[in-house]
Structure formats: C-alpha cells, structure tokens
Amino acid sequence: EASVKVIDGKKVAKDVRDEINAEITRMKDSIGVVPGLAVILVGDRKDSATYVRNKKKACEAAGIKSYEVCLPENSTEEEVLKYISDFNDDPMVHGILVQLPLPSHMDEEKILHAVCIEKDVDGFHPLNIGQLAMRGREPLFVPCTPKGCIELLHRYNVEIKGKKAVVIGRSNIVGMPAALLLQREDATVSIVHSRTKNPEEITRQADIIIAAVGKPNMVRGSWIKPGAVIIDVGINPVEDATNPRGYRLVGDVCYEEAIKVASAITPVPGGVGPMTIAMLLSNTLLSAKRINNFK
C-alpha cells in the first residue's frame, strides 16, 4: 500500500488553474482581452444552482469574466434561444454553457445546437464529437470531464500508448469521449456498459481503468489487475449516519479495496471532480485565444 499513489485531483486542478491564470494575465497585458464565460441556468434545481455557483466562483478566481443568466422554470424555449443567440454574437463571450438538465418542456438537443460551435466549451456538439472520433481531425474542444481524466494521467506520467484501457460507461458526456481520447493516444480500448457480460473479466485486463457509471463501489478489488491505474469519475451519494449531512460521496470504484491493488487511483471527492471545472476554464481560455488569434 505504501507505494500506491493517490492521484491528487485537487492539487493538479490548482496547478492547472494557476497556469490558466498566468496565461490570462499574459493575454490581457498583451492584447487587452479577458476571456468570458456565459452560463445559462433554467429552473430552480438546487444541484444545478450549486454547479453554476461553483463555476462562477472558479471563473472569478481565474480571471475569467462570467455572465450568468437565470431563467424561471416556466420560461419558453424561445427565451433561452434568444439569450444563446445574443451570447453567440457577443465578442466579450468566448464560451457558452447551458446547465443541464433543462426543464422537460424544452428540446435539449435544439437548444444545445443553438450554441455556435466556436463557443461550445462543453464540446458536446456532434460535429465536435465526430472530430474527436476521426483520425487526422482535431476537435475544437475536448469535453471537460474526459479531458480532466486524461490530464490527470499526463500529469502523473502514466503511459497511455500501447496500454490496455477499459472505460466503464459510455455516456455522451463522459464514457464515450473518454474512450475516444484514450484511443487517440494509442491505448487499446475496450468499452464496458450495462449490457456487458462479465465486466470484471474485461476490466481485470486493463492497465488503465476509467469508471464513469454512477454505481457506488461497483468496481471491486477483484476487478483490478495489480498495478493498474484507476480514474474514478463516479460521484455517488450514499447514506452515512455519521456524516452531519446524512450522506457522503463515493466513487464507482471501491476505494478501500482498489488502493490495495492499483498503482494509482483518484479519490472521490478530490479526484476527477475538481479537474472538470479546471478544464472548463481551460476550454474558455483556449476559445478566447483562438477567437482573438492569440498564441
């Protein structure tokens, strides 16, 4: 256990944010441009409000100007589209985020597609995903959470090329783009999902595991090859009477068991979570640089 490295996402995210901060200062000093991120929140879901507040705080700390629009639950699609269209045209805004989920009376796909691709810092547009999937193409933005996973591997000098990687989960926002990214870096990738038979048998072959399922402690110690590196994306609340809130957060990987087998692992919280926001700031900076042709 002594040699197991706990991958400190909080620390890496701070390093990344410091670097972003320095770049933003350099850009501001040299061309007078400050990156701007617009966030649109519809409805009054508590968790969404928390996410938006955290994003805003992180923007401010990094020197990114944030523009926030909060609309009531019963807003119309047209109102949301109008804001998006204004932000698309606004030269002060370099990234536009629509906080999901939207109220059920709205067409999520239609609204997300209204964000112009140059400002789609989430990187969820199918054109962007296609470019991620294709050899010889470059996506405009890499989706934040998978980008954060790979950044952690890079910063901890985990070799990806030629390694066997298993991604558990294939959602549009985490699992699938994470698999595409690993493949771009020449890992041999297998994707495990809810229809997979014997997921443990496949997972046990992996040198690198990315788990993004949403099932607390699903990946047990016996699923893990000794020495594997584990990135645990899951954030799952489980009841915990000893915790003042009555619950605590755990990952998709059983940390206590995994840490005895893996060579490195991200904790939950403090692993991938902080990286996601850092990558959002990184994408916003990237966008501001690209739009202003600043190198």
Add this chain to the structure above:
Amino acid sequence: EASVKVIDGKKVAKDVRDEINAEITRMKDSIGVVPGLAVILVGDRKDSATYVRNKKKACEAAGIKSYEVCLPENSTEEEVLKYISDFNDDPMVHGILVQLPLPSHMDEEKILHAVCIEKDVDGFHPLNIGQLAMRGREPLFVPCTPKGCIELLHRYNVEIKGKKAVVIGRSNIVGMPAALLLQREDATVSIVHSRTKNPEEITRQADIIIAAVGKPNMVRGSWIKPGAVIIDVGINPVEDATNPRGYRLVGDVCYEEAIKVASAITPVPGGVGPMTIAMLLSNTLLSAKRINNFK
C-alpha cells in the same frame, strides 16, 4: 468444417439490391421520383476509374440514375467545388460521391466538406460520425462498408447484443465506424490497431471479429475463438503465378485456417466487397426518400 457457414456476401448483396429495386419502382410509381447519384472522379487512376464504373453499373441495374463527372488530374479545387455546389442544388441528385484519393494538390477535407450533409451518402462527414458515436442521436447515413458488415451479421441472424466484438483497424472509413455500430447494437467492443500489444490475445476473446487492416492473412487460426463469427473487410492483392493476372485477392484473415475454427466467415472476394456497393445504393435510396418525404 461441415457446420461452418460461409457468409455469402454476393448473395446477400443481390437480395439487398433486389429489395432496393422494388422500393425504387414503388417510389417512382407513386411520386414519380427516381433516385440520383452523382460521382466525381478527378484524375486518371485506373483503380478509381474501375470503382466508378462499377458504381455506375450497379446504379443502372438498381434503377438509380447516375451522373458522372470526370475531371483531368490538373483541375483546380475551384472546378471540383463548382460541380459539388451544382449537385448540392440539383433536385435530381440525392447522393454525391467524390472518388478518393484526390490529386495531392487538392484539400481533401475542404472538398468533402463542400458536399451538403443531406447528400453525403458516404457518411464520412464529422457531423455524421458524431451522431453515429452519440447515444440518442441518429446519423443521416451510415458509412457503406461498415453498414455492409452489420447487414451481413443481421441477415445471418448473428446476435450482437451482449457479445464481445473485436474490430481490428480504426480507419475513419471502416474500422472506427464499424466499432461505433457494434457498440450501438450493445456489443462490448475492443479496438485493435497498429500500437496494440498482443492483438491475438485480445482477438481470441471475441465472439465477433471485424478485420479491416490491409495486411494479407494477418489473423491466423490461433487468433480465433472456436465458434466466432468473422467479417473480413480486407482486400489485399498477393502474388500468384497460377493466376492469369499474376495476383489474387486475399483478406486480412487467413481463410483456410479460420474456416476450421469459426462458426461463420466472409470469403474474399465475395464477402464484404459486394455489400459496400449495395449499401451505397441503399443510402442513395434512403436519401431520395428522405428528401421527398416518401415513406
């Protein structure tokens, strides 16, 4: 060996073409529309000319009107773009194919992107690939060769859901979209490529193998799990003095060995090859139906 099924791509392709033919007649009789496919050939590569000629012949046989443009090697990008733009606007044309490779002085990506996505029957546009990769989205067209591979599995009642599939090769036109298609049908997919260590070990676990590498006989009998189903996309010329042409075509899978282990296998030639053109006709029909809102 008696129980091994040789997957007869020629026969299936003929069945598909007959069905297409019937649909085209029905559409013509009911709304007077005949599907049209435009093919643009630049330069005088012999193999490209052969492909174009075969496509044209197949179109005619199926009742699709083909429009052919042959431009000299030293044409300009603008000339090609002009033809594409005319075909984009032409209501008689429902599919546009630019035969690859283009002469080296042309920007392939730029030219392919000029084809409007509603007529991109090859399905290579990144927006289309993104939609193929994403859950809950539907691509306008599925690329022809991978579509042909899956169609063969369907017509031979090979169950895909929950099966382990290995795709060898990850090109934009075959391997990668084939993997995405298998995943859409709930296979557990692993992708083997040139950086994969121990490809045989991974391949040996597969219930379904799709090989699209371009290396004659690379997949040996020992790579194959008894009872696996094999789709061999490779078309490789190898020297053969006994053949009047001096060569013959073989696949990426060593057929003589594979047929002793597999439960079903496509031959080369006569497997995937004939399906590719059949799927091009299928995509052209699909496009004509969609553009004319014909069900």
